[in-house]
Amino acid sequence: MRFAAMVVANIKTTARNKQALFFLFIFPILFMALFGLVFGKSQDVAKIAVVNQDKSTLAKSITKSLSKIDKLQVEKDGQGDGMEKLKKGKVDAVLVLEKGFAKNFPRHPASIDLYYDPTSTRSQMMRGTIGAVLGGIERSMIKTPPLITVKSKSVQSNQLTYIDFLLPGILAMSLMNSGLYGLATAMVTRREKGVLRRLKLTPLPLSQYIGAGIINQLLVSLVQAALLVLIGHYIFGVKIIGALTSLAILVIVGSLCFITIGFVIASFAKTTEAVATLGNLIGMPMMFLGGVFFPVDNVPNWVKPIVKAMPLKYLADSLRSVMVQGQPLSYVHDDVLVLLAVTFAAFLLAVKFFRWESDKR
Amino acid sequence: MGSIIDISNLVKTYGDVRAVDNVSLAVESGEVFGILGPNGAGKTTTLEMIEGLRKPDGGTITIDGIPAWPNPNKIKHLIGVQLQATALMDFLTVREMVRLFASFYGIRMGKSKADELLNEVALVEKAGSMINQLSGGQQQRLSIALALVNDPKVIFLDEPTTGLDPQARRKLWSVVERINAEGKTVVLTTHYMEEAEVLCSRVAIMDNGRVIALDTPEGLINSLESDVKITFTAKHPLDMQKLAKISSVSKLSQVDSSYSFYAGDVQKSIMSLLRLADSQEVKIENLNVAGADLEDVFLHLTGRGLREQ
The missing domain is CATH 3.30.70.2470 (Protein-tyrosine phosphatase receptor IA-2 ectodomain)
Structure with a gap:
């Protein structure tokens, strides 16, 4: 009963602290939006501007074939600002069909100008694409059957866009941050104010006080995760194909891991400022090297051991496998084991160094 | 009435400093007992050893016949404590805080019961207010209410009026008098002699970790030759x-x-x-x-x- 009362009290204090709530829930979403907008923008759609000054059927069929290509956006350019757009990188190539370019076609070869930007890979790739398209048209007009046919068969590799990659990463990062700072800040504030000493005088056992704190923090993490998943899915169009129960289990395991590390921080930090410093010391490197914003499979060799020592990497990886790749929990059981091991080790440290009072006189 | 707290040869050392130096006291059941002395005299350390917060280096303490050490859990239900620093949680209302503390003692305290208790410390009109909106005096009175949730036999108040304005101080005094009138023993520390004179039936004067005098306020004053x-x-x-x-x-x-x-x-x-x-x-x-x-x-x-x- 007193345990339940303590849990309820914790939930109330969390829910009423509007400033902290803002950081807990709005911050990850802002992060998501920011990175999603900057890096996640339809990267794989190429744009071509077609300047068509001719009225022949050939010109029409070229434009038509181009617009049939997947992931190629054709802009009809009447004003002639296509070159300007190419220079600014707003289109990847400009195709010019001059008036009378196909005079006496097919007796005389037609000549078409393609402008591209050699510094852009996508622009370079346009050369090949346009060449292939025109070749196809040519063959169909002179009725020669192709000697080699390429049958493309798409393999469902479940192509991940950047935002698909990002969402599990941001989720892992948010779980880490609220775990590292949430409980530790509350704990150290209460210790500084003497609330912990006062609680020590009541019959509420330490284990129940801590347990209530963990449950509160887990609830925060679950709500945070649910919000991020919903927003990722409905606003950023992330396809979540993993089982939600597996996802929830990972969220809980991951949160517990970072909450316990937060406890260690709380045991060592004397002030809330020290909590922030220690939290940053542990959290910042993980944010950048833990595979949140970019894959860390190809980091230099000397960085690899550092990456391997980061709990965040295991959480981000396993969340990614389950959430957007649809893997079962058994696929990530190594990651889960690492997280549980870290939790256990941190728990032992936290219990050993727990302090009721700021100054141990 | 017999004694409810018995302390003998209490010692606490920090490094080379004897913060509490061989203190022996007996607090009578039903009295308001004051420990008067300057900062650093050892008042708080003595009090916190009795409460079970600090482990004594020597000596014995019993409350209502039960030794406070080595297992302070055994005296928790006997005592109510207000610590020197107001130790309250933010973002809870006054009433919620009282009911939360009651639950720690396994007491299911209803709304009306909580308000009754708050009325006793003249805080019932603030029952629905957030704790961080309370004034210093109100926070101290809430601390006293929290010390009362388990209906203890002894209440410890550590410098309850330090930092309060005179009006808030008087209000708190009347709360202490009311609690005492209900038969509870009160032990308080203070460095206001006026407070000790008004509230205390007996006063121990501490200096440098020792009790240098112990009597009723009148007795102590009368002991002065030039009065x-x-x-x-x-x-x-x-x-x-x-x-x-x-x-x-x-x-x-x-x-x-x-x-x-x-x-x-x-x-x-x-x-x-x-x-x-x-x-x-x-x-x-x-x-x-x-x-x-x-x-x-x-x-x-x-x-x-x-x-x-």
Whole structure:
């Protein structure tokens, strides 16, 4: 009963602290939006501007074939600002069909100008694409059957866009941050104010006080995760194909891991400022090297051991496998084991160094 | 009435400093017992050892016959504590806090019961307010309410009025008197002698970790030989040597234009003072005759003021 009362009290204090709530829930979403907008923008759609000054059927069929290509956006350019757009990188190539370019076609070869930007890979790739398209048209007009046919068969590799990659990463990062700072800040504030000493005088056992704190923090993490998943899915169009129960289990395991590390921080930090410093010391490197914003499979060799020592990497990886790749929990059981091991080790440290009072006189 | 708290030969050392040095006390059931002394005298350390917060290095403490150490859990239901620092959680209402603390003792406290308790500490009108919106005095009274949730036999108040304005202090005094009237024993520390005189049935004066006197406030004051203090101001300096020669004057002191001394024979010494002033053509103002107080007792015992460091 007193345990339940303590849990309820914790939930109330969390829910009423509007400033902290803002950081807990709005911050990850802002992060998501920011990175999603900057890096996640339809990267794989190429744009071509077609300047068509001719009225022949050939010109029409070229434009038509181009617009049939997947992931190629054709802009009809009447004003002639296509070159300007190419220079600014707003289109990847400009195709010019001059008036009378196909005079006496097919007796005389037609000549078409393609402008591209050699510094852009996508622009370079346009050369090949346009060449292939025109070749196809040519063959169909002179009725020669192709000697080699390429049958493309798409393999469902479940192509991940950047935002698909990002969402599990941001989720892992948010779980880490609220775990590292949430409980530790509350704990150290209460210790500084003497609330912990006062609680020590009541019959509420330490284990129940801590347990209530963990449950509160887990609830925060679950709500945070649910919000991020919903927003990722409905606003950023992330396809979540993993089982939600597996996802929830990972969220809980991951949160517990970072909450316990937060406890260690709380045991060592004397002030809330020290909590922030220690939290940053542990959290910042993980944010950048833990595979949140970019894959860390190809980091230099000397960085690899550092990456391997980061709990965040295991959480981000396993969340990614389950959430957007649809893997079962058994696929990530190594990651889960690492997280549980870290939790256990941190728990032992936290219990050993727990302090009721700021100054141990 | 027998004693409810028995302390003998209590010792606490921090490094080389004996913060509490062989203290023995007995607190009677139903009294308000005061521990008076300057900062660093060992008041708080003594109190926190009795409460079970700090482990003594030596000596024994029993509360209602139960030893407080080595297992302080056994006395938790007997005592209610207000710590020196107001230890309250943010973002809870006053009533929620009271009910939360009650739940720690396994007490399911209803709304009306909580308000009844808050009424006792004159805080019922703030029952729905957030704790961080309370004034200093209100927070202290809430702390007292929290100390009362388990209906304890003994209440410990550590400097309950430090930092409060006079009005808030009076309000808190009446709360303490009410609690005591209900039969609860109160042990409080203070460095306000006025507080000890108003509230306490007995006072232990502590200095440097020791109890240097223990009696009722009247008993302590009566123990002073020269029991009347005379203070006045004079715009022009008075001849101190001539002043000192007035019969039965002792502990003469002068700070700027303010003078004070103690006198055994009030009538004689005042007459001499006025004659002296007349002869030197000095105008005496703000003449005040007062009985000694606990401040004077402390000064007499230690040669220092209560709030001097």
